[in-house]
Amino acid sequence: MSFGAALWVACVAAEVAALAAAVRATLRAAGPGKPVSRSGTASVIDGGARVFRAPLVLLLAFALASDLVIAGGRELLLVGAARPFAGLARAWWHVETLLVIAWPLGLAAASWEVFPLRPRPVRWPLAMLGAWALVLWAPLVLAHPVRRGAVAGVLLVAELAGLGAGAVAVARGWRYPWGPPHAALVVLLSIELVIAVLGPFGHDVFRSWAVLGRAPYAVGFAVVAAVLGAGGRRAA
Amino acid sequence: MGETSALELLVVLFGVVAALAVAAATIAWQRAARAAALARQEGAARRAFVELVDPPPAPHGDTLVSRR
Secondary structure, X not given: OOXXXXXXXXXXXXXXXXXXXXXXXXXXXXXXXXXXXXXXXXXXXXXXXXXXXXXXXXXXXXXXXXXXXXXXXXXXXXXXXXXXXXXHHHHHHHXXXXXXXXXXXXXXXXXXXXXXXXXXOOOHHHHHHHXXXXXXHHHHHHOOOOOHHHHHHHHHHHHHHHHHHHHHHHHHOOOOOOOHHHHHHHHHHHHHHHHHHHOOOOOOOOOOHHHHOHHHHHHXXXXXXXXXXXXXXXXX | OOOOOHHHHHHHHHHHHHHHHHHHHHHHHHHHHHHXXXXXXXXXXXXXXXXXXXXXXXXXXXXXXXHO
């Protein structure tokens, strides 16, 4: 196995561990619930509904699914395809770009859902972040093929927008008590800062960022899994 | 590891360590700030309670006892 493949496997494994820890933490926070049947079916359904509504769980599930889908699609449709991409390869390239744009904005959206505990979480930034993703993505689709530097610029704007919105969310939640999900989001935002600073979006100083870029994410998701797991043990 | 140089890997690892340090410092700072805010709130509540159950004498000795 090459170094790049090993890093990708480590990153996906860390994402799986972080997602499992987030699901466990959400179920634990939900408590035993109030089973209305002797079998406890209602509490299981209630716990499942909470898991699917938990912003951190949704974010980590998106990260895992996105990495798997991008790797699979790239292998199937983009490797060896003629440039500029056309047909199915072009369509897939647009999907991949949207997924890359969606990650920092999704991180910001999750932060806006998790951090401001009181007053109630606000929803309008979510709509704004979604609209912002489309605003950034649409020109890349319409003006295809665009030069590499322009794509990097758009991705950098998405990164900075996500980081800025995430930082505002952290500031909004500063006065309220933080738990493991908050700590996990602070870790992910810090890792994203490294990606924005070192990454290929602005000025790429690395020949092999495509390989090395997986290292910060692998470490970041492993730390998130540890933070969520440690929080659960402390609560138990 | 032929596709990456040791220097590139070192820079990325340094970035990751810096990111984790930033995250840890942020979390510790927030906890300390919140603990201080709670202590201030608790102090204010305690003072308010003491004033309620044991109010200080009114100025110039103008108390119920002196009026009598």
